[in-house]
Amino acid sequence: MRGKCLHLYKYYVHPRFGFMNARIQSWFPFSIQICINGREWLARQLQDAGRPDMRQADNCFTWLGDPALAQRLMLEQLTTDWPAVLHDIARSLNPLHDVIFAPFPMDYYWSAYQTEWATDLLFKDPRALAEIFPRLASHAIRHFKSPDVMRFLAQKAPFNFTGEIVSSFKDRAEGVRLKHWVRGNSVKMYDKAGSVLRVETTIGTTSDFKVLRPASDNPDGKLRLAPVAERSCRPAPTCAIVTAIERRLSRCPGRCRRHHPLLETLRRSLSSRHRPRAPCPSPAPDRRCRHHPTGDRLARRIRHLGIAQRRHPGPAVSLVSARSPA
Secondary structure, eight states: OOOSOOEEEEEEEETTTEEEEEEEESSTTOOEEEEOOHHHHHHHHHHHTTOOOEEEETTEEEEESOHHHHHHHHHHGGGOOHHHHHHHHHHHHOTTHHHHTSSSOOOOOOOOSOEEEEEEEEOSOHHHHHHHHHHHHHHHHHHOOHHHHHHHTTOOOOTTOOSOEEEEEEEETTEEEEEEEETTEEEEEEEETTTEEEEEEEESOGGGSEEEEOOTTOTTSOOEEEEOOTTOSOHHHHHHHHHHHHHHHHHGGGGSOSSOHHHHHHHHHHHOSSOOOOOOSSSSGGGTTTSOOOHHHHHHHHHHHHHHHHHSOOSOOOHHHHSOOO
């Protein structure tokens, strides 16, 4: 059965923004959604500035000849006159707009339905990133609590909070991804293209954040701390919010020491000249071999056996056959 209400999609290479897409509904009032990628736009800016010395992988850069210039051009995107730019794109989607609305002339009111902001850390050696990031992600998913997640996203943790706070850890073929989200806003960290560590923030509910701004009915009035206008098309305040979110998140891994105490103990054990003792599940010596190791005790025994065989190669020993019957 064919639906009566359809959307028309357009994918093309824009002379300024590069590859992008837009959607227009085929019925009144002909609403439009436009999706632009800032990294794709930045590549065009660098080429226009005479600096094509860069390497791209999907929507990120794995190497930049002039990182300072790239950062400056990225910040210049915030000063774009978005209503004027989007007006031209809207007319390319619907050339008959002025004819259709001739009896009642009107134009579009633009708002940010959803914005994604990413900070990329480029590593010269992919092995360095592969060594530290899984440890940082594991630390975050094990130790960050709900108040931490709410603090990342600029919210307090009231006792009467009834919303949902979600943390997710995934180890995929593309890499490791850690994500926290609350009420349509999220912050995540993942490795990309082997040598890029990305912190990405998605803002879908701007009213959860507060900035200094005048009242809506008095644009020239005194500045006050108020929620960000719902789906505002002003990127500068949102950029400041995202910068604060990612700064709060980036400070937390500092509590994760490079060498975990257990890893440090294992390292010292491997370098020791003394043969390790068998683990003792029970303080009583005459009962330590009669206890069936379970859970973490079994895991410790297996790890201990691995250490012993690494330091003293020899025939494998079965844990089951080595135990005495109860």
